Amino acid sequence: MQDEQNIPYEDDYAYEMPDHAGKTIRRLWRSVSDQHGRLAVVLVSVAFYTLLSIYAPFYSVRIVDFLWNGIRSAHAQGTVFRVSWEQGGREIAVLLAVYTATAGLYTLQSFLMSSFAERLSLRLRTEISEKINRLPLVYFDNHKTGEVMSRAVNDLDKMSEALQTGLLRLFTAAGMVTGSLVVMFQMQVWLTLIFLFFMGLALLSTKLFAAKTLQLAARRQQCVSNVTARVEEAYSGRVIIKAFGREQNSSREIHRATEELAEVSRKADFLVNAINPAIRLVNRLGQVLIAVTAGKLLIDGALSVGTFQAFFQYVNQSAEPLTEGAYMVNSMQSALASVERIYALLDEPEIGAEPETAALTGRTEGRVEFRNVRFGYTPERVLMKDISFTAHPGQKIAVVGSTGAGKTTLINLLMRFYEVDGGTILLDGVDTKTMSRSWLRSHFGMVLQDTWLFEGTIAENIAYGKPDATREEIVAAAKAARVDFFVRTMPKGYDTVLGNDTENISVGQRQLLTIARVVLSNPALLILDEATSSVDTRTEMEINRAMNALMENRTSFVIAHRLSTIVDADLILVMENGNIIEQGKHRELVKANGPYAQLYYSQFA
Numbered sequence: 001m002q003d004e005q006n007i008p009y010e011d012d013y014a015y016e017m018p019d020h021a022g023k024t025i026r027r028l029w030r031s032v033s034d035q036h037g038r039l040a041v042v043l044v045s046v047a048f049y050t051l052l053s054i055y056a057p058f059y060s061v062r063i064v065d066f067l068w069n070g071i072r073s074a075h076a077q078g079t080v081f082r083v084s085w086e087q088g089g090r091e092i093a094v095l096l097a098v099y100t101a102t103a104g105l106y107t108l109q110s111f112l113m114s115s116f117a118e119r120l121s122l123r124l125r126t127e128i129s130e131k132i133n134r135l136p137l138v139y140f141d142n143h144k145t146g147e148v149m150s151r152a153v154n155d156l157d158k159m160s161e162a163l164q165t166g167l168l169r170l171f172t173a174a175g176m177v178t179g180s181l182v183v184m185f186q187m188q189v190w191l192t193l194i195f196l197f198f199m200g201l202a203l204l205s206t207k208l209f210a211a212k213t214l215q216l217a218a219r220r221q222q223c224v225s226n227v228t229a230r231v232e233e234a235y236s237g238r239v240i241i242k243a244f245g246r247e248q249n250s251s252r253e254i255h256r257a258t259e260e261l262a263e264v265s266r267k268a269d270f271l272v273n274a275i276n277p278a279i280r281l282v283n284r285l286g287q288v289l290i291a292v293t294a295g296k297l298l299i300d301g302a303l304s305v306g307t308f309q310a311f312f313q314y315v316n317q318s319a320e321p322l323t324e325g326a327y328m329v330n331s332m333q334s335a336l337a338s339v340e341r342i343y344a345l346l347d348e349p350e351i352g353a354e355p356e357t358a359a360l361t362g363r364t365e366g367r368v369e370f371r372n373v374r375f376g377y378t379p380e381r382v383l384m385k386d387i388s389f390t391a392h393p394g395q396k397i398a399v400v401g402s403t404g405a406g407k408t409t410l411i412n413l414l415m416r417f418y419e420v421d422g423g424t425i426l427l428d429g430v431d432t433k434t435m436s437r438s439w440l441r442s443h444f445g446m447v448l449q450d451t452w453l454f455e456g457t458i459a460e461n462i463a464y465g466k467p468d469a470t471r472e473e474i475v476a477a478a479k480a481a482r483v484d485f486f487v488r489t490m491p492k493g494y495d496t497v498l499g500n501d502t503e504n505i506s507v508g509q510r511q512l513l514t515i516a517r518v519v520l521s522n523p524a525l526l527i528l529d530e531a532t533s534s535v536d537t538r539t540e541m542e543i544n545r546a547m548n549a550l551m552e553n554r555t556s557f558v559i560a561h562r563l564s565t566i567v568d569a570d571l572i573l574v575m576e577n578g579n580i581i582e583q584g585k586h587r588e589l590v591k592a593n594g595p596y597a598q599l600y601y602s603q604f605a
């Protein structure tokens, strides 16, 4: 079938196949070295379980034949047939013990494998979450959030399930099928050949459909993610969607995604639901033929009743693992591909090692110097060629420039969210590369336009940078940020819980709350992204006042959008295409009549 729809399935199939199965298994094996003992117990238990499962029907031949012959001769003699401990009772007790032991071993190995898989998942999940903190921001620029989430959730779940049930079933199936076939051949070659013929048919159909079913399952997973993403987009962007009157477009897209999901699900469900009965039918046909042949052999006296029933026990216990084999191998491969993706994430290059001790101690003066800094987000595209400037303690540095000029990048480098490619950035005369990132960042307070408030009380949100702050300190910070009055109008004041998307708080108020957060953490240096159009003039004035109060005695970097607020700045950096094209005070720059002057006049023309 080479229709168009096969193309994405091919990709899905590649996604489900491990690239280096052997290497991944070896690494997985090494990483669970502390659990090798547990696995050894599982293996021994599986071996005994399989042996006993194969032995039980074999043993039952004697018992059934004894009972059958006993009943028949008692019937012929007109006596009552009795079982005593010496006459069959002991054998029956042994058989019962064997069956109980198999059940016990099965429970033991299931328990051990579950705890093995859960321990491994827990460890990998912890490693992933720790890894995420050590990944450079560049990684997140190049990978979608969903991708990382998928590693930590879907891939780990798939691996865990495969280890808990798949692996165990694969082991027992292999042992059970091999052992059963050996005994079956010894019992009756022809019956075994009939069984194998029908099994071959069933296996062939399973193999044909197993790959297709897996592809469809993977495709369905992608469709579910697609629908979720669209619904999430429609929910978070509801205001914009309404404002642009795009409701119909949005629901059309969701509709299209859900229709695709329904279509793929229909196919996947059909395959799963239709294939199993079809394979079972093939199995049953085989069993009917075996029963007829065995019946004839029985009548001819070539087969005993005991062997007849035992043979059927073997047929039953090996038919299912055999036909399931193809599915199991596929799902193990897909789980291995998941493990490979997890390892790929864990192997991503991390941010450089942190120096052990802080280069400076105590509060910093707040002198910042950029010396011939060179930087590009990607090696192919150098953004900043040669940036140099000095910010003296307590100064207000304004960074201006059109959109995409590199203002945010300058801050990203200052905070060491990204590492410079050349030159140095110094804090109080010390290269920031010699400091630990967390130490460096603890001296900065940031107020960005894109405020971030988390689910918790207003007090907790303000105290984010100083969790042990007293209520008095929190209120004092809110007062300094001119947000105390607003907080008091809230139903529970500082104990009002902010929801996830903080619907009930305006953009301006959110910004004031984040200013209060910075006031409380009292950093030596500040980074402020001025509020733009999203707040009304009165709120903007409030924010500016709060920011001005905050800037006193702190070295501050202000990303300015309205030049009217930075005429008093100690240094203005004018940026274009990642570089500083002019720097100086407002008056000097206006006098120079360069790019800044043009920008300034364009805003006030």
Ligand SMILES: Nc1ncnc2c1ncn2[C@@H]1O[C@H](COP(=O)(O)OP(=O)(O)OP(=O)(O)O)[C@@H](O)[C@H]1O
Binding pocket: 141, 377, 378, 383, 401, 402, 403, 404, 405, 406, 407, 408, 409, 410
């Ligand atoms: N994470 C990133 N990966 C790759 N390129 C980036 C990244 N962030 C920004 N850029 C690019 O770097 C350049 C400078 O971007 P930057 O965000 O620093 O500009 P900006 O002056 O802050 O703009 P705006 O005022 O719009 O926020 C732009 O060309 C942008 O496309």
